[in-house]
Amino acid sequence: MRIAHVxxxxxxxxxxxxxxxxxEDLLRDYGDEVLLVTGPPLGxxxxxxxxxxxxxxxxxxxxxxxxxxxxxxxxxxxxTIKRTxxxxxxxxxxxxxxxxxxxxxxxxxxxxxxxxxxTVHGAPFHPYQATAGRVVFRAxxxxxxxxxxxxxxxxxxxxxxxxxxxxxxxxxxxxxxxGMEVEPFLDCAEHRERVRLELGYGPRHVVIGKIARLxxxxxxxxVIRAAxxxxxxxPQARFLxxxxxxxxxxxxxxxxxxxxxxxxxxxxxxPPERIPELxxxxxxVVHASLREGLARVLPQALIAGxxxxxxxxDGAREVVLPNRTGYLLPPGSVxxxxxxxxxxxADPRLRTRLGAEGRRLFTDRxxxxxxxxxxxxxxxxxx
Numbered sequence: 001m002r003i004a005h006v007x008x009x010x011x012x013x014x015x016x017x018x019x020x021x022x023x024e025d026l027l028r029d030y031g032d033e034v035l036l037v038t039g040p041p042l043g044x045x046x047x048x049x050x051x052x053x054x055x056x057x058x059x060x061x062x063x064x065x066x067x068x069x070x071x072x073x074x075x076x077x078x079x080t081i082k083r084t085x086x087x088x089x090x091x092x093x094x095x096x097x098x099x100x101x102x103x104x105x106x107x108x109x110x111x112x113x114x115x116x117x118x119t120v121h122g123a124p125f126h127p128y129q130a131t132a133g134r135v136v137f138r139a140x141x142x143x144x145x146x147x148x149x150x151x152x153x154x155x156x157x158x159x160x161x162x163x164x165x166x167x168x169x170x171x172x173x174x175x176x177x178x179g180m181e182v183e184p185f186l187d188c189a190e191h192r193e194r195v196r197l198e199l200g201y202g203p204r205h206v207v208i209g210k211i212a213r214l215x216x217x218x219x220x221x222x223v224i225r226a227a228x229x230x231x232x233x234x235p236q237a238r239f240l241x242x243x244x245x246x247x248x249x250x251x252x253x254x255x256x257x258x259x260x261x262x263x264x265x266x267x268x269x270x271p272p273e274r275i276p277e278l279x280x281x282x283x284x285v286v287h288a289s290l291r292e293g294l295a296r297v298l299p300q301a302l303i304a305g306x307x308x309x310x311x312x313x314d315g316a317r318e319v320v321l322p323n324r325t326g327y328l329l330p331p332g333s334v335x336x337x338x339x340x341x342x343x344x345x346a347d348p349r350l351r352t353r354l355g356a357e358g359r360r361l362f363t364d365r366x367x368x369x370x371x372x373x374x375x376x377x378x379x380x381x382x383x
Contacts (some may be wrong), residue, residue, distance in 0.1 A: 001030075001379060004088055006037045006081060006104030007096040008067055012046035012272060014296040015121035018154075018178040018371070019096050020048055024055040025372035034058060035088050037081060037104070039065030044244055045213055046269050060084050067099055074103065082107035091115060092379045095148075098124035098137070102144045109147035115382035117375075118144070119152040121178070122293035122314070123161050128217060141167045150382055152375065154178045155294040155315025174378060179371025180296060182363055184276040185303040191277035199265060199281060205238045206345040209282035211275065211297040212289065214245030219288030219311065221254065222334055228258045229338035234345050237263065242278055244269040279304045283351060284344050289313060290331050299366045302326075302358025307351050309340050325358035 005023055010016045019036070026032040037060045041047035052059060062084070065077040081103055085093060092115040093108035095101040101118050108116045125137040145151065145168035152174055153159040159173040201207055208230075212218040220241065230237050241251075241264065248266065255264045270278065275297075279285065285301035287310040294315030301308045302319060308326035310316040311333075320326045327340040344351055364370065 001026075001092055001383075002033045002088065002090045003092045003094060003379070004035045004037060004085055004090040004108075005094045005096065006100045008065060008098070008100040009039045009041045009043075010048040010052060011041045011043060012048060012269070014178055014293075015096050015119070016048050017180065017272065017296070018119075018121070018368075020052045020055065020057065021179060021181070021368040022094075022372050022375060023052070023057045025369060026376065027056060029369070029372070030376060035060055035084075035090070037062065037084055038100070039063070039067075039077070042066065044246070044269065046271075048272075051272070065100065065103070069099075074099070078103045078107060082110065085111055085113065091383060092117065094119070094375075094379075096121060098140075102140055105144045105147045115150075115379055116148045117150045117152060117378065117382070118148045119154065120158045120162060120293065121154050122291065123158065123165070125165070126291045128290065138165055138167065141165075145172070148172075150174065150378060152176050152378070153293075155318050157315040157318065158293050161314070174374075176371055176374045176378075177299075177366055178294065178296060179368030180300065180366055182303050182367050184273070185279065185300055186359075186363065188276040188280035188304050190280075192280040195277045195281040199240065201238060201281065204236050206234065206236055206284070207238050207240055207282045208284045208286055208341055208345065209240040209242060209279065210286050210288070211242040211278070212287070212295075213243050214241070214247040214251060216247070217290045218245075219290055220247065220251050222288045222332060222337060223286055224251065224254050224258065224260065224264075225334045226338035226341060227260055227263060229335065230341050230345065231260060231263050233342050237341075237345055239264045240267065240278070240282060241265070242267045242270060242275070275300065276304065279306060282306055283348075284309060284341060286337070286341065287311070287316065288337065292316070294318065299362045302355065302361070303363050303366065305352075305355035305359045307344055307354035308358065309337065309344070319358070319362060321357075321361075323354075325354050325361065
């Protein structure tokens with residue numbers, strides 16, 4: 001097949017890693033001709049461009065394709081995407097993310113591409129937006145869905161959200177979990193002692209980790225507030241925040257104001273290959289985002305054998321199973337978050353049991369080879 005993937009930008013993120021892995025699999029395992037169309041990876045989140053190039057993925061970089069809405073750049077981006085697709089002559093166009101998804105589907109549809117697929121990694125409209133923005137994004141998604149015969153959801157929760165919003169009928173959706181390289185997480189225990197020593201943690205410390213961009217809606221403030229209660233009960237608790245972003249200074253000030261500076265550590269931006277060893281250094285992984293399709297860190301933590309504590313948003317409930325793989329809590333709760341963290345921090349046997357069950361349940365389900373096989377079968381059915 002000739003397959004073009006379109007995504008707004010290749011920053012360090014779940015949707016982007018998913019897309020690169022799929023392109024690599026299609027090239028290596030199926031012998032397909034693949035083109036990845038993307039804009040520049042602007043911002044503090046890092047880039048996957050070098051990873052894609054190292055994997056042999058042909059790239060078409062469109063400089064005008066940017067995340068913010070722009071009345072001049074967006075029509076120009078659309079024309080460039082259309083010109084690129086016309087030259088490549090794909091059998092399949094597979095789009096990702098809001099801007100890339102709308103412009104890519106419109107271009108593919110106008111060219112009569114035989115199969116057009118869009119993956120919903122997370123809805124571009126949500127309750128925390130201004131009402132006008134939410135209405136516009138929902139209307140744009142409905143318009144684009146009419147130019148796309150099949151849609152992939154990374155969690156059942158995404159299908160429910162899109163159907164309830166009237167974006168597309170249920171029969172258009174297929175759930176395919178976002179795949180990853182699972183072996184580094186299965187083997188990460190060998191790095192535990194070395195990384196804990198590098199970070200300054202001793203045997204008595206219980207390390208609670210959060211992996212997320214330091215951005216709005218990622219919920220770091222709830223973890224920091226809960227940490228005050230956790231540390232009061234368990235002074236040996238330590239918090240490791242992996243990631244960077246615009247809220248870094250504000251979060252540091254909050255930590256200092258609560259007298260927690262000796263209990264928190266920021267790693268800053270780290271390359272994806274370092275995530276498994278950092279999870280190995282943790283005892284508990286907490287995820288406090290207020291919206292997320294299905295955060296990759298949750299299955300990553302479970303495959304590494306670490307219990308997960310998450311707010312009950314979007315797809316989290318599909319992997320964080322209460323009292324089986326972790327704790328699922330009301331969004332925005334602080335006291336309940338602190339209580340869950342205290343229970344796990346005080347009970348190493350409970351942590352081991354929950355983590356082992358997560359590894360058993362989700363290792364094979366989240367292999368990227370399985371994801372790509374399911375996606376390619378969908379392409380075949382459309383063609």
